[in-house]
Structures are given as structure tokens and as C-alpha cells.
Amino acid sequence: MKIAFVGAGSVVFTQGLLADLFAFPELAHARIALHDIDPERLATAEGAARHIAEVRGAKPVITAHLDRRAALADADFVVNIVQVGMNEATRTDFAVPARYGLRQTIGDTLGVGGIFRALRTFPVLKGIAEDMADLCPDAHLLNYTNPMAMNVLYLSRIAPALRVTGLCHSVYWTVHDLARLLDVPFEEVSYLAAGINHQSWLLRFERAGQNLYPLLDEAIARDPGLPRRVRVDMYRRLGHYPTETSEHSAEYVPWYLPHAGEIERLRLPVGAYLDIIEENTANYERTRAALAKGTPLPVEGTLEYAPQIIHSALTGTPREVYGNVPNRGLIDNLPPDSVVEVPCLADALGVHPTRVGSLPPQCAALNRTYASVTDLVVRAATDCDPRHIRHAAMTDPATAAALPVEGIWDLCDELVRAHGELLQPELRAVLGH
Structure with a gap:
């Protein structure tokens, strides 16, 4: 192997x-x-x-x-x-939009x-x-x-x-953390999630056949801090818990980051990923220094899916993992050529996605906008059409809520210039208004 x-x-x-x-x-x-x-x-x-x-x-x-x-x-x-x-490009992705008044978290x-x-x-x-x-x-x-x-x-x-x-580990850790919040052993929880990566939805959340969502409702009612999280706010309005952090989830909808009051209400850390990359760099430097000194390094597992899939392929041990794969009939009310996140069986023959059926219509509506942005970005590359970069940004909910269309095109032009040689040649055109 x-x-x-x-x-x-x-x-x-x-x-x-x-x-x-x-x-x-x-x-x-x-x-x-x-x-x-x-x-x-x-x-x-x-x-x-x-x-x-x-x-x-x-x-x-x-x-x-x-x-x-x-x-x-x-x-x-x-x-x-x-x-x-690496970090330089990520800082550019934050610094240039910030000059236009566009807020990002991750x-x-x-x-x-x-x-x-x-x-x-x-x-x-x-x-x-x-x-x-x-x-x-x-x-x-x-x-x-x-x-x-x-x-x-x-x-x-x-x-x-x-x-x-x-x-991606977001589905696993969402359910893990909700189980801990409700003081329910994770091993006793059954769950089903589906959608698009970082915007999947917890469709079933059960213990011994009983719905755990009412317990979550009670926990939210008891703790005044919980409603001040984006994903809890989304859950209360949409009826299904999103499977990514509040910092992530805020960026995929138009309701939060463009509004200073919502940033304060929901305690959103604008620019949070800039701190994460500094922390990652510090962790790397600590690892490098420890190796140079010959001092022991902590060896901790991650519970990630890749090692489980590889082990299943080698041994035939069946496992359920969550994978991101082309839709192909897995979720009925999302575009058939989109990429969706669904439960998958891993075994000796590979990774086999599970058909989910239809998502709740309100969840599918948000996912379809996400899928439209994704489709346009990919078309920009495969069709060699730089206009689709701008079309994707115009379609993106948080960007469209924050900037007028001329500002979106100007921002895309500036980011094209900033990233330059990292982009394929056909996409380096500056288009103006």
C-alpha cells in the first residue's frame, strides 16, 4: 500500500x-x-x-x-x-476586500x-x-x-x-459537539446530514430512535449565549442545524457580515482566519524546532476520514464516512452536476455515496445559490472566461449584499492583479466596469 x-x-x-x-x-x-x-x-x-x-x-x-x-x-x-x-496569498484575500468594505471571517x-x-x-x-x-x-x-x-x-x-x-470533518465534529452539549454519549447518537460542504444540514439527530432536537431547543432556551451564535440563529430560523462553525456559516449568506449590528450581536470575529494562519505557522515552527533539538513531539490522532478509508480499502472493514462527490442523483433538489456532501460507505471496493433524496426546501434554496457560485468559478477556469469570475462574485450572497456591482468588478480586477502568476493565463485579464 x-x-x-x-x-x-x-x-x-x-x-x-x-x-x-x-x-x-x-x-x-x-x-x-x-x-x-x-x-x-x-x-x-x-x-x-x-x-x-x-x-x-x-x-x-x-x-x-x-x-x-x-x-x-x-x-x-x-x-x-x-x-x-500559502499565507501571503491568504493575507491578500483579506486585505484587498477589506479596503472595499467587504468583511470576511475565514x-x-x-x-x-x-x-x-x-x-x-x-x-x-x-x-x-x-x-x-x-x-x-x-x-x-x-x-x-x-x-x-x-x-x-x-x-x-x-x-x-x-x-x-x-x-471534511465538519459533520463529525458538529454532531460530536452537540452530543457533548446535550450530555449524550456520542456513541449512542444516530445522525444523517447532507447538503454542500460547509453548508450541510443535520437532517436527523437521534438517540435510541428519539429525536434529540427538542433537547437542543431546551439547551438553547437555558443558555442566553447560545442564540448569539450564527449557526444557532440559522437553526432557529431554518429548522435544521448547519454543519459548520458560525465563523464559516456567516460567510455563505447575506444576513450577517454586511451589518455591523449583527456582527456585534453574534460576536463574529472578522478576519479570524488571519489569526489561524499565524497559529499554524507557530505550530510549524515549534515542530521544526523540536525535531532539530531531538525533543519528543506529541503524537495525537485526528479521527479524520482518510486513514479510515485507506484502512477499509486494505482490510474490507466497512465504515460510514461523509464525502464530497458529484451529485448524480444523490440529492434530488440540488443541481445534478453540483458536488454534494452525503454519507458514504467505505469498504474494500472504495467509497460509495448514499442517496439522500430531497433536502428541506429552505435548505436546498441556500445550497442552490452556493452551487451556482461554485459552478461559475469552475466555468471561469474550464471555459477560460474571466467574466465568470465576476459573475461568481456577483452571485455570491455576502459579496452582493455588501458591494455595488461596479465595486465587485473593481475588487475582482484588483485581486486578479494581486494574484497574477498563480492564476491560469486566460484568467489574468483586467476587465474594468
Whole structure:
């Protein structure tokens, strides 16, 4: 079993995934190929991987590659965790819109931050897909890179034969945290969620066949702080709990971030992701320093889906995971060519999505707007049409609520200039009004 990590210089995330992998005795001798374009980060990832293997008592074959093709050759699984442009590009995604009066919290899924993160990532995804078709055509690509829906949709359109599943922990941790809030053992909870990544909906939430939503209602009524969270506010109005944090959820609708009063009422941390990237950088530096000194590193699992899927493929152990896949009849009232998040069965034959049927109409309505933005961003790249970048931003709910149309086009022009060489050549045009 060979597992390739693309973007392994995301050391903290790589560490967590490897800790999970090496916890399975059947994967203790796996071949791990690490790839990154940053030599220092790649060396740090390799050192961390060897330390984790030692602590776990595993004896994998670990190799590190600046050449992506060398890492991908004969891989069975490819785990994608790239972040194109790294922190500098992310700061640009926040700083430029802020000058236009556009507020963002995370900026990695929708909005102009999500749009341009996708456009920077697509050329790299195209290269990965082409390399996999040549070097490991039967491998399964497990994508963690955001914006999830845009990236998986792009891959499904340019490389329809590629076996790709997008993975995100938001459904799991939403239910885990709600169970803790209600003082219900997570292991006793049954749940069903579906929608689009970062905007899925908890459709069923039960214990021993009894609906747990009434208990959640009681908890919200008891705690005056809970209604001051975006996702609780959305739940109370829409009837189903969203499966991403309030910081994320606020960016996908027009109701909160454009309004100073709502930011105060719901305690929204504008620019929160800028603090997260600084924390990630500090964690990386601590890891690098610890490895240089030979001091022990904490080895903690993440409960992520990728190691579980890989183990299921190797052993045949069936598991339910949540995956992001092309719709293809899985959710009736979302576009058939969109990417949806649904429960999936992982087993020896791969990842098999589950048909959900129809979402509640109010939830599907929001998802369809999300899907429209995603479709336009992908069309910008596949049709080589820079106008669709602007069309996507015009369609995006939070952007359209905050800026007039001329401001949206000016903002897109400035971000195109700022990201420059990271975009495919056909999309570097400045269009004006």
C-alpha cells in the first residue's frame, strides 16, 4: 500500500493523518511518499513522519520528494492538502476586500476569498490529475484542500475518470459537539446530514430512535449565549442545524457580515482566519524546532476520514464516512452536476455515496445559490472566461449584499492583479466596469 501526500509541508495536518494511519497495525508497513515544493517544510514533514512512526511502533517506508511525479508513481491513495500561495496569498484575500468594505471571517469556501483560493488551486489540481492519469490511474484521490466543493467539481469536469472524494470533518465534529452539549454519549447518537460542504444540514439527530432536537431547543432556551451564535440563529430560523462553525456559516449568506449590528450581536470575529494562519505557522515552527533539538513531539490522532478509508480499502472493514462527490442523483433538489456532501460507505471496493433524496426546501434554496457560485468559478477556469469570475462574485450572497456591482468588478480586477502568476493565463485579464 503506497500513500502519497501532496502538500505534505502542511506539517501539523500531515502529522495528525500519519498518527491515525500508523495506529492501524495493518498500515504499519505502508509506503509513505511525502511531496512538497518547499524543501524546508518537506524535510520537517519527513522528520515528523519518522518520529510518529517510531512512537506508534510502525515501520513504514518513508520517502520525501520535491518532484511530485516521483511521489505519485504507483500510489494507491493520494491525499491532497496543498495550499497554493500559502499565507501571503491568504493575507491578500483579506486585505484587498477589506479596503472595499467587504468583511470576511475565514475566506476559504465562498466569497471572494473562496473564489480566488479556488482559482489559485485549479492549475495545481490539473497537474495532479494529469500526473495521476499517467502514473497511478487507479489510485483514489482524497482531497482536503478548500474550497472543497469548487475543487472537487473542477476535478470532476476536467478528469471525469479520476476517483476523487473530498473529505471534511465538519459533520463529525458538529454532531460530536452537540452530543457533548446535550450530555449524550456520542456513541449512542444516530445522525444523517447532507447538503454542500460547509453548508450541510443535520437532517436527523437521534438517540435510541428519539429525536434529540427538542433537547437542543431546551439547551438553547437555558443558555442566553447560545442564540448569539450564527449557526444557532440559522437553526432557529431554518429548522435544521448547519454543519459548520458560525465563523464559516456567516460567510455563505447575506444576513450577517454586511451589518455591523449583527456582527456585534453574534460576536463574529472578522478576519479570524488571519489569526489561524499565524497559529499554524507557530505550530510549524515549534515542530521544526523540536525535531532539530531531538525533543519528543506529541503524537495525537485526528479521527479524520482518510486513514479510515485507506484502512477499509486494505482490510474490507466497512465504515460510514461523509464525502464530497458529484451529485448524480444523490440529492434530488440540488443541481445534478453540483458536488454534494452525503454519507458514504467505505469498504474494500472504495467509497460509495448514499442517496439522500430531497433536502428541506429552505435548505436546498441556500445550497442552490452556493452551487451556482461554485459552478461559475469552475466555468471561469474550464471555459477560460474571466467574466465568470465576476459573475461568481456577483452571485455570491455576502459579496452582493455588501458591494455595488461596479465595486465587485473593481475588487475582482484588483485581486486578479494581486494574484497574477498563480492564476491560469486566460484568467489574468483586467476587465474594468
